[in-house]
Amino acid sequence: MGNSVCPLNYKWLVKTFMLPNAVTHVLSSEILFLNADMNETLPFPLSFLSLEEDWSANPVPYLLGIVLDEYRKSAKTMLQDARKQYPNRPYRMTTEFGEVVMLQSELFDEVRNNPNLSFFGTVAQERIGEIPGFEPVAAIGHDGDLVKIIARKQLTKALSQVSTPLSEEAADAVLINLGEPTEWREIAITPVLLDLTARMSSRVFLGEELAKDEEWLKITKTYTVDVTKGIIQLSRYPVNLRPYIGWLFPECRRVREYYTRGRNVIEPVMRxxxxxxxxxxxxxxxxxxxxxxxxxxxxxxxxxxxEYDVVTFQLILSVVAINTTTDLLQSVLIDLIQHPDTMQAVRDEMVHVLKQDGWKKSALYNMKLLDSVIKETQRIRPIFMAMRRSVEADTVLSDGTVVKKGSRIHIDTHRMVDPHVYESPEEWKGNRFLEMRSQPGKENLAQLVTTNVDHFGFGHGLHACPGRFFAANELKISLCHLLIKYDWELAPETDTNVMRVGFSQRANPTTKVLFRKRTAELDIDSI
Ligand code: HEM
Known part of the structure; x- marks a missing residue:
């Protein structure tokens, strides 16, 4: 081979050590001085391939993409580029999960109910649950059926009874976190909304006593936030190293500590x-x-x-429910602050409906503009830019693509911002889905909790989020308290840019807002 490097050696390295993110981390892109814009100056795409191509035949762009950590920084741009290069066909992409087969949104309907494809199975593939303290993450991967049953069956059945308790918790939470200032006050919004969501969720997950228990609230918040941070940290490293390097990171140590503290709180209640x-x-x-x-x-x-471990189960619920809801709540609030006319229209709707229905079952359904606003925010900024599935048995797609057991497919969410599907898709239009409801046959499709191939903020098919009915109620009740009781503005020069890591995107945790108490049109606390 002389001086040339045998491509098979690259291949061996990548396959054996799941090299991508090991190299990435050691030669981290900050050190390499290269940034996402580099993609625009290169004559070839980074890090993705058609299904037929053998990357070892042309390894440079592929490996460069990996080394530059390109995917983690600019998955959104890469998805757009790849879509142009492989229109309407599957292709491969390198990610922190190794190589994934990427499908276009249009194929979601075909795979959505395929029993060989699992959402929770992807968690096991990532091996993070093997780190002490991450047992709830492992349990999601191996044993997630209980949480799915409870979310789908019990939680959804209880919805009509939980509006009043949720509203009581929201009332306490906003008073504790925001008080009643009559002058404008500045505050970082994420911790406030995290506390609000933690209190409301805990009321339904654990009952009134623990929902007010400061130690439990600290545990549920810290655990969920640090699990997410830990996953982000660990995803830079090769899959097979992850179970052994958890001790390197402070967030992983906290995860371990709070898992134990959770046990100390919940077990006495069970006894x-x-x-x-x-x-x-x-x-x-x-x-x-x-x-x-x-x-x-x-x-x-x-x-x-x-038999299930009660602490593990509760922390699974915290992980799947609290960050996701806080994130969407923040995004909706920020969008409304940026569209004050819509904020006022939503507030008027809330007041009208609550005066008429109180917290009756019909009330939240009748907040149709609010429902549309939340769905619109989620359309533009879903938590995942690509939905994920692990392949549990060899599967043949309709175009003949074979996906092997143990591999992974992702589904691009691009139809949610496709101009062929939505007019002016980049524009946030709070009443977009409200208008859609009046179109024949689209009344159901336009509702927040309905998933379809044009909107899968809550996923789609067999693994669509079973907690979405509860989340929708929790979001609406939170927003009733936040909007009826307070005026809101953005703090000067605050950063509202979305944070993106790989296919995940989150509201900016540094965003600051101004708020003050307003004269409410109705006393929501006495409903
Ligand atoms: C705004 C809040 C939430 C958002 C945005 C959200 C989003 C999602 C998404 C995108 C998925 C993957 C679906 C797919 O790939 O097809 C999912 C799955 C799931 N979510 Fe949620 N979720 C939220 C709240 C909740 C809550 C409150 C619970 C439980 C109480 C919950 C429980 C679950 C479970 C158990 C799954 C796995 C379903 C399965 O694998 O079959 N989620 N969620």
Missing amino acids: KREEMTRAALAAGKPAPVFNDALGWMVQESKELGK
Whole structure:
């Protein structure tokens, strides 16, 4: 081979050590001085290939893309470029998950109900759950059925009963976090909304007592935030190294600490409940019913005939529910601040509906402009730019593409911003989906909780988010308290740019807002 480098050696390195992000990290792009704009100056695309191409035949762009950490920084641009290069066909891309087969949105309908494709299976592939403290993440990957059943069945069934308790928690949370200032005050908004969501979710997941327990609130918030940070850190490293390097990162240490602290809070509550049940039965009375996720867990695990660890289960719920809801809540609030006329129209709608319906089941359904606003924010900025599925058995797609067991496919979300699907797709139009409701046959399609191939902010098909009905209610109730009670503006020169890492995107945690108490048209706390 003389001086030339055998491409097979590259291939061997990549395949054996899942090299991409090891190299990436060591030669991190900051050190390499290169940035995302580099992509525009190169005569070839970085890091993606058609299904037929063998990258070892032309390794330079492929490896360069990997070394430059291009995907982590500019997945959005890369998806756009790849779409032009491989219109309507699958292609391959290198990511922190190794190589994935990328499908265009149009194929989502074809794969959405395929039992060989799993959402939670992708979590196991990433091997982060093997690090001590990340047991809930592992349990998602290996054992996520309980949380899905509870979200789909019990949580959705309980919706009509939880509006009032959720509103009570929201009232407490806004008072604790914002107070009642009559002058404008500046505040970083993410921690406020995280606390609000944690309190509201905890009320339904664990009952009233723990929803007010400061130690539990600290645990649920810190755990979810640090799990996310830990995943971002670890995803820079080769998959096979991840289980062994968790101790390097402070967020992983905190994850471990808070997992243990969670146990210290929840186990005594479970013991107390068991004693109450024993005492009731001994006295010949019916066993008490605990109508929260702790109680549902006991009931459903009996039906499934499986033992589950209660702390792990609760922290799974925290991980799937709290960050996601906080993130969307923040994005909606920021969009409304940037569109004050729509904010006022939403507020008017809330006041009108609440005066008419109180917290009756119909109330949240009747907030149709609000529903449209949330869906519009999610259309433009979903949490995932590509939905993910692990392949649990060899699968042949309609175009003949074979995806092998153990590999991974991702589905590009581009139809959500495709001009052929939505007029002026880059423009945020709060009433877009409200208008869509009046079009024949589209009334259901336009609702926040409906998923389809043109809008899959909550995913689509077999693995569409089962918590979306609850999340939608929680978001609407939070926004009622935030908008009816306060005026909002952006703090001068604050940064509202979305944070992107790979295919994930999140509201900016540094965003600051101004707020002050307003004279409310109705006393929402006394409904
Ligand atoms: C605004 C808040 C939320 C957003 C944006 C969100 C988004 C998502 C997305 C995009 C998926 C993947 C779907 C797919 O790939 O097809 C998902 C799955 C899931 N979500 Fe949510 N979610 C939210 C809140 C919740 C809540 C509150 C819960 C539970 C209480 C929950 C439980 C789950 C579960 C269990 C899955 C896995 C479903 C499966 O694999 O079958 N989510 N979510």
